[in-house]
Amino acid sequence: MNLLQTSLGRLPLFNPVTVASGTFGTEYGSFYDLNRLGAYVSKTITNDPKAGNPCPRLFETEAGLLNSIGLQNPGIDLFIKEHLPLLREKLSIPIIVSFSGSSVSEFRRMLIQLDNCVGISAYEVNISCPNVENEGIAFGVDAGIVSELVKTLRAETERELIIKLSPNVTDIASIAKSAEESGADSLALINTVFGMAIDPKTGKSRIKRGIAGYSGPAIKPIALANVYKVAQAVQIPILAMGGISTWQDALEFFYAGASAIAVGTASFYDPLAPIRCLEGLETYLKDTDIPLCDLIGSISF
Ligand SMILES: Cc1cc2nc3c(=O)[nH]c(=O)nc-3n(C[C@H](O)[C@H](O)[C@H](O)COP(=O)(O)O)c2cc1C
Numbered sequence: 001m002n003l004l005q006t007s008l009g010r011l012p013l014f015n016p017v018t019v020a021s022g023t024f025g026t027e028y029g030s031f032y033d034l035n036r037l038g039a040y041v042s043k044t045i046t047n048d049p050k051a052g053n054p055c056p057r058l059f060e061t062e063a064g065l066l067n068s069i070g071l072q073n074p075g076i077d078l079f080i081k082e083h084l085p086l087l088r089e090k091l092s093i094p095i096i097v098s099f100s101g102s103s104v105s106e107f108r109r110m111l112i113q114l115d116n117c118v119g120i121s122a123y124e125v126n127i128s129c130p131n132v133e134n135e136g137i138a139f140g141v142d143a144g145i146v147s148e149l150v151k152t153l154r155a156e157t158e159r160e161l162i163i164k165l166s167p168n169v170t171d172i173a174s175i176a177k178s179a180e181e182s183g184a185d186s187l188a189l190i191n192t193v194f195g196m197a198i199d200p201k202t203g204k205s206r207i208k209r210g211i212a213g214y215s216g217p218a219i220k221p222i223a224l225a226n227v228y229k230v231a232q233a234v235q236i237p238i239l240a241m242g243g244i245s246t247w248q249d250a251l252e253f254f255y256a257g258a259s260a261i262a263v264g265t266a267s268f269y270d271p272l273a274p275i276r277c278l279e280g281l282e283t284y285l286k287d288t289d290i291p292l293c294d295l296i297g298s299i300s301f
Contacts, residue, residue, distance in 0.1 A: 003285040004278075004292055006038070006259050008237050009185025011094060011122050011160040013038040013260055016292060017250070017278040020241045020264030021098040021124060021164070022069065023215075024274075026090050031271045036278060038260060039094040040087065042079075044126045046100055047110055049075035059197050059206040064218035064243075065265050066195050068209045071100065071129065076110055080117055087119070094121035096162065100129045104145075108152050115157050122160035124239075125153065128168075128191045140166040140191075143178035154183030162239060164188040167219075167226050173233035180234045188239040188262070189230060190223045216265035217243045224256050231257025231297055245273050247280025257297040 004015040015038040019028075022043045026034065034040065052072025059066040074083065076099070087095050097120050101107035107125070114120060127140035127149065139145050146163070153161060163179040165172055167190040176187055192213025197206035223242020231238055240258035244250055245266030253261050266273035285292060 001291070003290070004038075004282060006292055006296075008122070008162060008239055008260055009160050011039075011185070013094065015278055015281075016254075016258075016260035017274050017281070018096070018239065018260060018262045019267065019274055020262040021126065023264040024267055026087065028267065028271055029090065032275045034090065035092050037093055037274060038278075039096050039121070040091050041096045041124055041262060042083075042087070042098050043073055044071055044098040044100045045073045045076050045079045045110075046071055046129075047076055047102070047106055049073065049078065054208045056206065056208055057212075059212070061195075061197055061214075061218065064195070064214050064216035065268070066197055066207055066212040066214055067192065068207045068212040070209075076113060080113065084117060084119065095119060096122040096124050096160075098124040098126050098164070100126040102130065102132045104131075104133070104149050104152055107149060108156060111153050111156050115159065120159065122162055122185075123153075123157070124162045124164050124188055125149070126164050126191070128164070128166040138166060138168075140175060141169050143174050146175055147178045147182045150179050150182035150184050160185045162186045162188050164191055165226075165230070166191045167193050167222060167242075172226050173229050176230040176234050180236050184236060186237040186239060186259070187230060187234065188241065190219070190226050190240075190242045193219050193222055215242070217245060219243045220249060220252075224252055227253055227258050228256040228299070244277070245270065247277045247284060250277050250281055251284070251295070254292065254295045255297070255299040257299070259296055 053070030195214030220243030
């Protein structure tokens with residue numbers, strides 16, 4: 001019996017360890033066989049190529065990482081033409097494509113274009129980006145817009161639809177419920193938390209654009225609280241991320257209600273972190289003879 005077996009809605013996973021969008025590329029294949037992962041998640045792609053934000057756009061703090069990469073990516077056409085075929089060639093695990101649009105209609109056009117491509121198992125819809133039709137306010141902060149977006153995308157695909165939530169909202173549970181009611185198969189959380197750093201000697205922002213996204217060990221308790229809150233509010237599965245670097249971290253997220261996890265920033269300082277998580281979980285579940293599915297949401301007080 002595979003004690004690690006899990007699923008994200010309509011997508012079965014051989015094991016629950018995936019990688020967080022934007023923190024992982026196939027170059028990690030020089031450290032281990034990427035096909036040992038439960039799934040691969042691409043960097044978010046946008047309709048047009050993006051050069052990203054000006055540097056400095058990364059800063060390491062005492063317990064985390066500030067980033068303001070600005071969704072640097074080759075754009076959907078080049079992704080489909082060159083990147084996706086390479087992913088298909090290298091990977092036999094499910095490929096989850098993360099994408100983002102600047103309007104509901106752009107999200108829809110991108111999904112239709114991706115749906116015509118073979119070899120994609122699921123979409124992770126990044127809704128932390130600005131909506132040009134709503135004064136540039138992020139899609140993910142408004143339950144009504146999330147509902148409109150998810151209904152629009154649901155109508156166009158039979159593939160697994162994962163909605164990636166931002167923690168930078170007043171009530172993440174209401175956003176999660178809106179996504180569920182509108183047809184999302186599962187939810188991914190959390191994206192980065194707003195953060196900032198200033199050089200105390202000069203008063204200069206450490207990041208050119210000022211406010212950045214914060215990730216890594218510092219945000220684990222925040223991620224855990226959000227996952228727990230969302231798990232209490234919805235029935236659909238959760239792919240959890242936010243400061244996970246060890247198998248014990250992963251276990252905390254399963255207890256809080258996650259069905260699968262993603263390792264993000266940890267891969268930057270320990271390229272083997274996802275595999276160490278996987279091996280640690282495998283040993284733990286074997287030693288205790290508990291299938292992962294029995295742990296999910298089984299937090300006690
Ligand atoms: C350098 C960097 C780039 C990221 N790029 C993306 C991205 O393109 N799309 C996305 O949905 N999340 C992106 N994220 C957020 C991560 O996928 C993840 O949600 C977040 O970092 C929390 O997980 P972690 O603490 O394990 O890194 C990025 C994070 C970092 C650090």
